Amino acid sequence: MKLLVPIKWVVDYQLRVRVREDGSGVDASGLKMSMNPFDEIALEEAVRLRESGIARELVVVSCGTAASQETLRTALAMGADRAVLIETDVLLQPLAVAKLLKTLAQRELPQLVIMGKQAIDDDANQTAQMLAAMLGWPQATFASKLQVTGTTAIVSREIDGGLETLELSLPAVVSADLRLNTPRYASLPNVMKARRAPIECLPAAGLGVDLQPRLTTVRVSAPQPRPAGVRVDSVEALAARLREALGMGGEA
Amino acid sequence: MNVLVIAEHDNVVLNPQTASVLGAALQLAEQADVLVIGYQCEAVAEAAARLQGVARVRKADAPHYAHFLAENLAMVVAQMAGSYSHVLLPATAFGKNLGPRVAAMLDVAQVSDIIEILAADTFVHPIYAGNVLETVRCSEPVKLVTVRSSAFAMVPACDAVAPILALAPGPDMGVSRFIGNELPHSTRPDLAAAKVVVAGGRGLGSHEAYHRLLDPLADCLGAALGATRAAVDANYAPNDYQVGQTGKVVAPEIYIAAGISGAIQHVAGMRDSKLIVAINKDPEAPIFEVADLGLVGDLHEILPQLTAALCR
Ligand SMILES: Cc1cc2nc3c(=O)[nH]c(=O)nc-3n(C[C@H](O)[C@H](O)[C@H](O)COP(=O)(O)OP(=O)(O)OC[C@H]3O[C@@H](n4cnc5c(N)ncnc54)[C@H](O)[C@@H]3O)c2cc1C
Ligand SMILES: Nc1ncnc2c1ncn2[C@@H]1O[C@H](COP(=O)(O)O)[C@@H](O)[C@H]1O
Numbered sequence: 001m002k003l004l005v006p007i008k009w010v011v012d013y014q015l016r017v018r019v020r021e022d023g024s025g026v027d028a029s030g031l032k033m034s035m036n037p038f039d040e041i042a043l044e045e046a047v048r049l050r051e052s053g054i055a056r057e058l059v060v061v062s063c064g065t066a067a068s069q070e071t072l073r074t075a076l077a078m079g080a081d082r083a084v085l086i087e088t089d090v091l092l093q094p095l096a097v098a099k100l101l102k103t104l105a106q107r108e109l110p111q112l113v114i115m116g117k118q119a120i121d122d123d124a125n126q127t128a129q130m131l132a133a134m135l136g137w138p139q140a141t142f143a144s145k146l147q148v149t150g151t152t153a154i155v156s157r158e159i160d161g162g163l164e165t166l167e168l169s170l171p172a173v174v175s176a177d178l179r180l181n182t183p184r185y186a187s188l189p190n191v192m193k194a195r196r197a198p199i200e201c202l203p204a205a206g207l208g209v210d211l212q213p214r215l216t217t218v219r220v221s222a223p224q225p226r227p228a229g230v231r232v233d234s235v236e237a238l239a240a241r242l243r244e245a246l247g248m249g250g251e252a
Numbered sequence: 253m254n255v256l257v258i259a260e261h262d263n264v265v266l267n268p269q270t271a272s273v274l275g276a277a278l279q280l281a282e283q284a285d286v287l288v289i290g291y292q293c294e295a296v297a298e299a300a301a302r303l304q305g306v307a308r309v310r311k312a313d314a315p316h317y318a319h320f321l322a323e324n325l326a327m328v329v330a331q332m333a334g335s336y337s338h339v340l341l342p343a344t345a346f347g348k349n350l351g352p353r354v355a356a357m358l359d360v361a362q363v364s365d366i367i368e369i370l371a372a373d374t375f376v377h378p379i380y381a382g383n384v385l386e387t388v389r390c391s392e393p394v395k396l397v398t399v400r401s402s403a404f405a406m407v408p409a410c411d412a413v414a415p416i417l418a419l420a421p422g423p424d425m426g427v428s429r430f431i432g433n434e435l436p437h438s439t440r441p442d443l444a445a446a447k448v449v450v451a452g453g454r455g456l457g458s459h460e461a462y463h464r465l466l467d468p469l470a471d472c473l474g475a476a477l478g479a480t481r482a483a484v485d486a487n488y489a490p491n492d493y494q495v496g497q498t499g500k501v502v503a504p505e506i507y508i509a510a511g512i513s514g515a516i517q518h519v520a521g522m523r524d525s526k527l528i529v530a531i532n533k534d535p536e537a538p539i540f541e542v543a544d545l546g547l548v549g550d551l552h553e554i555l556p557q558l559t560a561a562l563c564r
Contacts, residue, residue, distance in 0.1 A: 016516065017380050026384055038498075094352070095361050118498065123379050124364050129322070129352035138323050138427040141349045144491065154431065158491050159345040160444070160500070162435040166321070168428045178481060178498060179491060214361035218374060218387040226523065229544040235554055238529070238547050239561035245506055245527050246448075246473070248562070 001148075001170075002057045003046045004110035005080070006101050006131075008036040009064060009071040010121045017121075023219040035071045038116025040078075042176040044183040045146055046114050047079035054148050057081050059108055063100045065089055069199050077186035077194035088204035090211045094122070098130035099209040104202075105135055110171065112153060117142050117175040128175035138168040142177040253281035253372055256336040258329060259288045259300050260346045263318065266299040268445055269342045271408075272401035274303055277340050279369045279404075283307035284340075286414075287332065289325050291318035297416045304407045306414040314421035319430035322349050327422040330357040333394050337372070343398040343501075344444075351398050360392035365501075367403035381497040382520035401444065402503035402524065436490065443476040443493065448506045451478030451495060451522070454486060455511020455532065455551055462488035465555040466510070472563030478502065480518050496521035510551045514539025531555070 011017055012034040017026040035043075049055040060075040062068040063086040072083035086100050105113060118125040132139035140155035144163065147154040153168045158177045168174075186194070204211060232238045242248075255277045260267040270286070277284035286300040289312045297311045312328045333339050333354060341347035343365040355362040368376035370387065375397060379386050390397075443449065450470045456462040462483065470477050479489035481496060495502055497520040507525035512518060514530070514537055522528065523542055530543035531551050540546045547554060 011380075013517070016383055019384055026380065093361060095356065095359075098356060120497070121380055123381065123497065124362075125348050126352035126355070126362055126364060129349065130356035132322075133326065133353040133356035138425075139349075139353065140428070141322075142345060157345075159433075161492055162433060162490070164319075164433040165431040166428050167431055169426075172427075179485065214390070214392060215363065216389045216391075218389050220379075220384050220386045223378070223382060223385050223523070226528075226542050226544070229528070229540070229542075229546055231540075231546045231548065233547075235547070235557040235561060238545060238554075239558055241545055242506070242529065242558075242562060246562075 001055050001111035002059065002108060003049060003055045004105060004108055004113045005039070005043050005046045005058065005060045005075070006113070006115045006127070007039040007043065007060055007062045007071055007075055008116070008119045009033050009062060009068040010036045010119055013037055013120050019220050019222045023221055025217065025220055033070070035074055036116050036119050038118060038176050040183040041178065041180050042114040042116050043075055043078055043080065044181045045176060048181070049148060050079060059084065059110065061086060061101065061104055063088065063092055063097050063204065072199055073194045073197070074186060076197050077190040078184060083197070083199045085199055085201045086204050086207070087201050088211060090204070091213060092211065093213045093215060094124045094126035094130060095214060096209065096211045097127050098134055100204055100207060101127070101131050102134045103207045103209060105131070112148065112170060113173045115173070115175055117177055128173050132173035135171070135173070138172045140166050140168055140172065141175040143174050144177050144179045146174060146180065253338065254336045255281045255284040255338045255340065256332065257284050257286045258339065258341045258347070258350070259286050259296065260342050260344060261288065261290060261293060261296040263290045263293045264295060266296045267342070268406060269344060269401040270300065271303055271406035272404045273340050273342050273399045274305060274407045275404040276366070276369060276399045277338070278305045278407060280338055280372055285310060287312070287329065289317050289328050290320070291315050301414040301416055302409045304410040308414055309416045310419055311416055312419040312421050316424035317421070320346065321428050321430065322353050323425040323427055324422065325350055326353040326357060327425065328419070329354045331422060333358055333396070336394060338395045338397065341398050343400045347398045351396060355396045358394055358396070360394055360396055361390060362396045362398065363388055363390055364398050365400050366397050367400050378520070381516050382523060383516060400501055402501055440470065441474065441476045443478055443500050444502060446476035446502070446504050448473045448475035449478045449502055449504045449525070450475045450508045450510070451480070451512060452483055452488065452510050453480040453512030454482040456483060456488055459488045461552070465551065468563065469508070469555060469559045472559065480512050509539055509543070510555060512539050513537050514542065
């Protein structure tokens with residue numbers, strides 16, 4: 001079976017972006033970019049399915065500017081067989097990404113799309129569900145365990161209050177949560193090899209997809225800073241302040 | 253304005269977060285409809301009908317809705333959405349799973365996780381783990397929105413009872429099947445709704461210490477337990493205790509963070525708490541930047557003393 005893993009190139013999770021003075025957007029210039037952490041997890045899961053022989057081919061795709069090729073090279077170094085860049089300078093929103101991914105899915109006909117549950121920049125948590133709807137495929141979001149048999153995928157999902165297990169008919173879309181696995185590091189020889197690997201570039205403009213953002217950013221701002229707190233120097237002092245806050249009175 | 257709220261429930265009890273989503277809906281219109289999709293969920297529909305500001309409850313009741321499979325639920329919502337200006341869902345695992353599927357079927361964008369409504373088409377929501385607040389305008393014919401329930405007051409129940417209208421169920425898509433779930437029963441309040449949260453991080457050191465040190469404090473304060481990703485990964489606590497960018501977002505009256513460093517991904521889930529208390533042995537830990545009350549020291553000593561002082 002063939003697997004497709006969409007990957008977003010985002011500001012590294014350890015860094016903080018700044019809000020532009022005029023509130024028109026965020027300033028990410030000069031900040032280190034990385035593979036979206038959830039996509040790393042999705043990719044690791046796909047590489048394992050590939051290594052175990054359940055999958056025959058693993059294709060990765062990123063939608064964005066030419067610079068996103070770098071994250072595709074990381075993916076190739078981690079074990080992907082083939083990489084596709086759907087190239088555009090338009091600032092993509094999840095609906096447009098899902099439409100682009102749909103065109104690629106219709107060309108590649110994967111049995112399973114594994115992707116991140118959320119991009120850590122827009123925090124949208126939308127694209128996987130949208131792609132599944134557009135393809136008319138079943139979905140399992142927030143996966144913490146994935147088991148692929150011949151024609152189905154059995155997925156444990158993290159839901160509020162615990163876990164749920166679903167069986168999906170393939171083809172299907174699965175979105176990865178944090179506890180699905182721990183991604184590997186690419187080895188140096190593989191990183192070197194991936195530098196020279198070919199990447200297929202598809203101009204997004206040629207795919208007949210409406211890319212225009214549907215949501216307009218009016219402004220961005222930093223959240224109100226919390227007022228500076230105080231340090232207490234003893235458990236008794238802390239307990240007294242907590243009693244006050246709890247309305248427990250001065251003496252318990 | 254014609255607003256539809258999608259109810260979250262377990263076929264028996266209406267999830268209280270639905271009342272918060274209704275709170276958001278009533279900022280857009282004087283009344284809203286509530287859609288209940290489930291199986292043998294009459295009691296849920298009745299509870300929804302008693303909430304203040306509900307014009308009508310619409311109910312789709314069929315066996316293939318018993319487990320809330322997104323493929324089946326999205327068909328119902330998408331079919332009805334066209335007659336509404338707004339469709340609101342809670343930004344919970346349930347709403348996050350369902351909302352975007354409906355949005356794609358309608359070919360509209362979704363606005364995720366709103367915390368403020370500035371106008372009928374203008375919403376504020378956090379991005380970048382809550383480090384940035386974005387105000388967006390949505391000009392879609394149907395505004396599909398997930399609502400962060402901790403940011404909106406719940407509407408109360410009232411004496412008036414709204415009519416319940418049954419809908420003809422949609423098709424069973426038959427592409428996914430519910431196999432089972434593990435929902436450990438807890439006697440503690442729900443994390444998302446608790447007034448007090450006692451949360452532990454990697455600093456607790458073990459599953460045994462997490463419970464030995466935090467359970468008695470949570471018991472005496474009537475608090476919910478929370479955890480960091482690191483604590484969950486180390487099996488100190490189950491996954492649904494995770495607070496943060498990718499876990500639950502909470503805003504209790506009091507949040508006690510013990511042995512938590514204060515990574516941005518964790519802070520994203522608790523920074524709107526009224527009073528944040530941090531206990532950490534590292535005086536430089538970033539958690540102290542958001543804490544109202546900080547105590548530097550070893551939690552193995554502090555927590556038992558604090559529990560004794562508060563819970564005599
Ligand atoms: C994509 C992504 C999403 C994430 N989402 C989340 C999320 O939703 N929620 C979340 O929590 N994290 C999340 N994380 C992880 C996050 O980045 C941090 O790694 C995590 O929050 C750290 O947990 P911690 O504070 O328990 O552990 P640490 O950072 O290891 O901190 C432990 C703290 O305990 C203190 N300590 C140790 N011993 C003692 C003692 N005896 N007494 C007192 N203090 C002590 C230490 O000084 C330290 O500050 C995410 C990460 C990524 C990449
Ligand atoms: N520009 C993109 N290119 C490739 N995949 C993407 C892109 N944007 C989002 N995705 C995928 O969709 C997932 C969810 O993103 P989001 O809906 O934006 O939170 C990500 O984890 C990626 O797997």
